[in-house]
Amino acid sequence: xxxxxxxxxxxxxxxxxxxxxxxxxxxxxxxxxxxxxxxxxxxxxxxxxxxxxxxxxxxxxxxxxxxxxxxxxxxxxxxxxxxxxxxxxxxxxxxxxxxxxxxxxxxxxxxxxxxxxxxxxxxxxxxxxxxxxxxxxxxxxxxxxxxxxxxxxxxxxxxxxxxxxxxxxxxx
Amino acid sequence: xxxxxxxxxxxxxxxxxxxxxxxxxxxxxxxxxxxxxxxxxxxxxxxxxxxxxxxxxxxxxxxxxxxxxxxxxxxxxxxxxxxxxxxxxxxxxxxxxxxxxxxxxxxxxxxxxxxxxxxxxxxxxxxxxxxxxxxxxxxxxxxxxxxxxxxxxxxxxxxxxxxxxxxxxxxx
DNA sequence: AATTAAGGTCAACATGGCTGACATAAAACC
DNA sequence: GGTTTTATGTCAGCCATGTTGACCTTAATT
Numbered sequence: 001x002x003x004x005x006x007x008x009x010x011x012x013x014x015x016x017x018x019x020x021x022x023x024x025x026x027x028x029x030x031x032x033x034x035x036x037x038x039x040x041x042x043x044x045x046x047x048x049x050x051x052x053x054x055x056x057x058x059x060x061x062x063x064x065x066x067x068x069x070x071x072x073x074x075x076x077x078x079x080x081x082x083x084x085x086x087x088x089x090x091x092x093x094x095x096x097x098x099x100x101x102x103x104x105x106x107x108x109x110x111x112x113x114x115x116x117x118x119x120x121x122x123x124x125x126x127x128x129x130x131x132x133x134x135x136x137x138x139x140x141x142x143x144x145x146x147x148x149x150x151x152x153x154x155x156x157x158x159x160x161x162x163x164x165x166x167x168x169x170x171x172x
Numbered sequence: 173x174x175x176x177x178x179x180x181x182x183x184x185x186x187x188x189x190x191x192x193x194x195x196x197x198x199x200x201x202x203x204x205x206x207x208x209x210x211x212x213x214x215x216x217x218x219x220x221x222x223x224x225x226x227x228x229x230x231x232x233x234x235x236x237x238x239x240x241x242x243x244x245x246x247x248x249x250x251x252x253x254x255x256x257x258x259x260x261x262x263x264x265x266x267x268x269x270x271x272x273x274x275x276x277x278x279x280x281x282x283x284x285x286x287x288x289x290x291x292x293x294x295x296x297x298x299x300x301x302x303x304x305x306x307x308x309x310x311x312x313x314x315x316x317x318x319x320x321x322x323x324x325x326x327x328x329x330x331x332x333x334x335x336x337x338x339x340x341x342x343x344x
Numbered sequence: 345a346a347t348t349a350a351g352g353t354c355a356a357c358a359t360g361g362c363t364g365a366c367a368t369a370a371a372a373c374c
Numbered sequence: 375g376g377t378t379t380t381a382t383g384t385c386a387g388c389c390a391t392g393t394t395g396a397c398c399t400t401a402a403t404t
Contacts, residue, residue: 018295019230020314021302026223027325028317029201030244046359051198058191064383072202077361079384101369101382123190129319130193133312140305140312142192145200147301153199218361218390236352249392251353273351273400348403358393365386372379 035121043088043114048073048081050118053107056091057115061104063096069156090114207293215260215286220245220253222290225279228263229287233276235268241328262286 033047040050055070056062064082068075082105085091090111096102107115130138146154205219212222227242228234236254240247254277257263262283268274279287302310318326 015295017302018298019291021298022226022291022294024314024317025201025204028320029197031322031325032197032320034322048360054194074362075383076363080360083384099370103383119191119194122194123187125320126190126193129316130189132319133315136308137312137315140309141316142196143305143309144301144313145196147304148200148204148297150203150206153203220391246393247352248394252391255353271351271401275352350401353398362389367384370381373377
């Protein structure tokens with residue numbers, strides 16, 4: 001099975017090859033999110049809640065504006081989700097110490113627990129795919145996905161993960 | 173397992189590596205669909221319409237049930253979208269010649285035109301990403317995406333693209 | 345013929361995008 | 375220091391698209 005080489009070597013940009021990519025992308029994304037969606041449904045949440053929880057967990061103390069820049073949705077949409085998450089006790093908002101207009105966002109313990117659970121199922125799926133495909137494939141996978149990004153996203157993505165605020169939630 | 177060279181050095185399934193995959197998947201999918209979404213918005217359509225048009229184009233004469241199996245949504249959801257597409261003249265329904273309960277689906281010329289346009293922008297994005305990443309990377313990309321699929325999807329995916337009906341739309 | 349099953353549609357609900365209007369806090373102007 | 379402008383975030387209401395439930399039509403079973 002090692003010789004899957006869909007492309008003997010000739011041009012691999014033929015229509016069929018491209019359609020294969022388009023379709024794989026659709027199916028893979030759907031299945032990739034499917035398990036998490038089920039967990040979320042149990043809690044009466046949706047994908048939007050997941051994304052907020054995920055990136056708040058990644059960037060404790062992130063502001064609504066910063067989160068917006070990552071998610072690329074309107075602040076009104078995000079606001080609705082955040083209100084729900086605060087309501088259910090998964091997220092805490094603290095007024096910014098410097099700029100009191102800001103709400104710094106943190107996961108509560110419940111939020112962190114849910115985040116772990118969701119990331120765990122998605123991580124397991126990736127771990128399996130990565131393991132089966134092998135290291136070289138993983139590298140290629142990442143390379144192609146990066147190539148699919150908008151220039152703007154690529155710029156931002158390089159910043160994500162940088163803990164922007166040294167974290168101080170629950171400290172008190 | 174075929175003894176997969178331990179990545180340069182350590183295990184590569186660490187949390188950070190997995191999170192990178194999760195995040196790339198999110199951003200790439202969003203950007204990948206973004207351009208098509210804009211075109212669709214012009215026509216007062218959404219992603220659901222796109223998917224229907226895409227797979228009908230791929231499988232002329234497909235039945236609603238078969239399309240459902242590909243899309244994995246409820247038939248009620250699909251029905252709404254199909255009605256709209258028939259209404260706007262992008263899709264034609266022909267009663268099945270064998271089984272008169274069935275509606276065989278075909279793109280009209282307008283539908284085919286729109287499909288081409290949408291596939292073209294997504295194809296261009298893939299062509300660029302593939303070109304930049306190189307053949308080996310593309311192979312890895314496909315391998316990993318396949319690994320992310322549910323077993324069920326993988327089974328079905330191998331069938332997609334098989335022109336199931338020899339096409340006879342517009343034959344009259 | 346009567347029942348059961350399969351293919352589709354209609355209605356009503358929830359999620360999560362969107363835009364518009366707005367409150368509050370900070371910054372800029374003077 | 376008061377006024378205006380700008381930035382951050384919320385509330386309200388619309389639209390797209392997923393869901394379930396009720397239903398019609400046609401085919402298959404008996």
